Amino acid sequence: MGRNVKVNVEYLTRVEGHGNIVVDVQDGSLKECRLEIVEAPRFFEGMLRGRSIFEAQHITSRICGICSCGHTLASIQAAENAIGFTPSAQTIELRKLLLHFETLDSHLLHIYLLVAPDLLGVKSFVPLIKTHNEVVRRALRMKKICNDVCDVLVGRHVHPISAIVGGFTKLPREKDLDTMLDYLKQLQADMDETVSLAATLKFPVFERETEYVGLVNDNGEYPFLGGKIGSTDGLKVECADYKTVTNEFVVPHSSAKHCKASRDSYMVGALARVNLNYDKLHPKAKAVAEAVGLKPITINPFLNTAAQLIECVHCLEDSIRILEEFKTKGVNCDEELVVGLNEKGTIPVKAGRGVGVTEVPRGILFHDYEVDDDGKIVDANCIIPTNQNVNSIEHDMRKLVPEILDKTDEEITLLLEMLVRAYDPCISCSAHFLNVKFINR
Amino acid sequence: MSNLLTADILKVLTFSKGTNLIITVGNSFRSDDGVGSYIFSCLCRGRSPNSDNKEDELGLRPLFFLDAGYTPENIVDEAISLNPDTVVILDAADFGGEPGEVRLIPEEAIPETTLSTHMVPMSVVTCLIADATGAAIHFIGIQPKNVAMGEGLCEEVRAAADAIVEKIKVCAKPH
Numbered sequence: 001m002g003r004n005v006k007v008n009v010e011y012l013t014r015v016e017g018h019g020n021i022v023v024d025v026q027d028g029s030l031k032e033c034r035l036e037i038v039e040a041p042r043f044f045e046g047m048l049r050g051r052s053i054f055e056a057q058h059i060t061s062r063i064c065g066i067c068s069c070g071h072t073l074a075s076i077q078a079a080e081n082a083i084g085f086t087p088s089a090q091t092i093e094l095r096k097l098l099l100h101f102e103t104l105d106s107h108l109l110h111i112y113l114l115v116a117p118d119l120l121g122v123k124s125f126v127p128l129i130k131t132h133n134e135v136v137r138r139a140l141r142m143k144k145i146c147n148d149v150c151d152v153l154v155g156r157h158v159h160p161i162s163a164i165v166g167g168f169t170k171l172p173r174e175k176d177l178d179t180m181l182d183y184l185k186q187l188q189a190d191m192d193e194t195v196s197l198a199a200t201l202k203f204p205v206f207e208r209e210t211e212y213v214g215l216v217n218d219n220g221e222y223p224f225l226g227g228k229i230g231s232t233d234g235l236k237v238e239c240a241d242y243k244t245v246t247n248e249f250v251v252p253h254s255s256a257k258h259c260k261a262s263r264d265s266y267m268v269g270a271l272a273r274v275n276l277n278y279d280k281l282h283p284k285a286k287a288v289a290e291a292v293g294l295k296p297i298t299i300n301p302f303l304n305t306a307a308q309l310i311e312c313v314h315c316l317e318d319s320i321r322i323l324e325e326f327k328t329k330g331v332n333c334d335e336e337l338v339v340g341l342n343e344k345g346t347i348p349v350k351a352g353r354g355v356g357v358t359e360v361p362r363g364i365l366f367h368d369y370e371v372d373d374d375g376k377i378v379d380a381n382c383i384i385p386t387n388q389n390v391n392s393i394e395h396d397m398r399k400l401v402p403e404i405l406d407k408t409d410e411e412i413t414l415l416l417e418m419l420v421r422a423y424d425p426c427i428s429c430s431a432h433f434l435n436v437k438f439i440n441r
Numbered sequence: 442m443s444n445l446l447t448a449d450i451l452k453v454l455t456f457s458k459g460t461n462l463i464i465t466v467g468n469s470f471r472s473d474d475g476v477g478s479y480i481f482s483c484l485c486r487g488r489s490p491n492s493d494n495k496e497d498e499l500g501l502r503p504l505f506f507l508d509a510g511y512t513p514e515n516i517v518d519e520a521i522s523l524n525p526d527t528v529v530i531l532d533a534a535d536f537g538g539e540p541g542e543v544r545l546i547p548e549e550a551i552p553e554t555t556l557s558t559h560m561v562p563m564s565v566v567t568c569l570i571a572d573a574t575g576a577a578i579h580f581i582g583i584q585p586k587n588v589a590m591g592e593g594l595c596e597e598v599r600a601a602a603d604a605i606v607e608k609i610k611v612c613a614k615p616h
Contacts, residue, residue, distance in 0.1 A: 126568065143561075
């Protein structure tokens with residue numbers, strides 16, 4: 001007779017938001033395996049209706065406190081595409097810089113605060129204060145620098161103020177460039193220590209073939225902004241046609257919709273990006289990939305954390321490159337825009353539909369707006385990365401559980417929690433309102 | 442003043458010998474949650490907090506102020522660099538009291554909320570500072586009435602904050 005296992009983790013810890021893990025194995029056979037997303041929907045798309053595209057980014061930024069810059073930029077991009085506005089090359093470079101800062105911040109926190117305790121054998125970040133005090137202080141020091149550079153670039157360390165449709169209301173002066181460069185160079189030493197620490201961590205061994213989805217491009221640049229939607233199964237889709245990739249569907253146990261593309265599920269995030277764009281990584285980041293043994297196509301989801309580390313190095317080095325280029329060529333401050341809702345009509349507005357796509361720390365993010373002649377949003381749709389990953393997590397769990405039935409219940413539970421944490425899910429952001437059609441009303 | 446502050450609070454706010462540090466915490470865009478920042482701004486009014494933090498202009502009892510806002514984890518290194526003997530943290534705290542009620546929160550009750558990329562618990566901050574400096578840490582909580590989005594404090598919370606400010610200013614004056 002096979003083994004019976006029941007796992008019921010209510011309120012999974014060290015993830016953002018509330019999710020439950022439910023597993024039922026009877027006589028060695030997996031009967032149930034679910035990641036329940038129990039958060040209430042947040043109605044952000046409803047809030048956008050009737051609002052100006054020039055204020056939308058301040059609303060959607062609040063979807064997530066950690067990906068606020070990513071939501072801001074997806075929102076701005078959707079709005080600009082809807083009205084047919086093309087931002088300047090300088091604006092695009094600064095937006096990429098902003099995404100780098102946010103990715104660094106989020107990944108570092110995930111690696112240090114949420115994943116490291118599992119790999120160092122403690123229950124949370126707090127005991128590490130006694131056993132790994134310098135590591136904890138380094139983590140917070142690095143986080144502070146990420147916050148500080150964001151503050152210099154966009155006026156706040158979360159929920160950026162100066163990034164708006166059309167460009168920026170305040171552009172960095174020479175002293176701001178120097179300040180950011182100084183901060184990032186301080187970060188380099190701590191990053192080397194981070195890489196050394198990460199090289200000592202042992203990740204669980206587990207593999208599942210799946211599809212990895214993210215931005216791809218042909219310009220040689222590791223893409224966080226711009227390009228097409230690509231996948232390791234060969235998809236290459238225009239951003240406007242994102243729904244042919246996401247194919248959202250509803251399951252009864254989750255307030256987050258599930259997604260699938262060419263297979264039963266797909267994964268987005270750092271591992272997907274590294275798998276899709278490995279050759280475009282900064283040489284230092286590629287060296288880290290080699291040091292931790294990660295090369296495309298890696299199919300162990302636990303190694304998403306290693307991919308995040310690789311991206312940290314990439315984002316740090318590429319940020320320094322961008323800033324040094326601005327130091328050389330200067331920032332054209334004539335491009336500064338006036339704060340407001342475009343009252344003076346500086347940006348021409350027309351009706352249309354636009355899709356904004358950015359790579360944020362947890363994966364590819366879509367904002368889709370339909371806009372009227374006055375620049376008011378008529379309809380909106382946002383698909384966030386965790387939305388796309390919950391189905392993949394469940395499929396991983398279904399493959400993993402039968403492979404670890406020789407372990408104790410506690411070990412099985414911990415491995416499942418670690419698996420979910422590896423995806424760095426942002427559960428509150430993923431909770432999505434279900435479309436309800438009222439008939440004869 | 443004194444009838445708003447109990448004896449244990451008054452004792453903490455009298456401060457000990459050595460270096461004392463006040464850390465204010467809170468989000469001033471969340472109504473009464475901004476009480477920490479309000480206290481900080483009252484204490485620093487007319488003075489540069491940075492220069493105050495570098496000089497012992499307060500005479501007998503060196504008293505430093507740091508406003509941590511809604512990211513207390515970001516001031517850990519700065520707090521440690523001041524090498525305080527005593528740290529007093531002032532923040533809004535929902536302990537089920539009357540709005541404006543002030544209580545000394547025991548260490549074990551300092552929230553060890555779920556850790557996520559969005560939030561570092563206050564206990565991490567207090568542990569790090571205590572571990573590095575050996576400082577005695579006191580957490581003074583002020584019961585908020587309203588922590589919804591918005592600016593400004595309710596009357597009760599403002600009165601409590603003013604009483605705390607007045608007490609600290611009395612202690613900070615050279616005797």
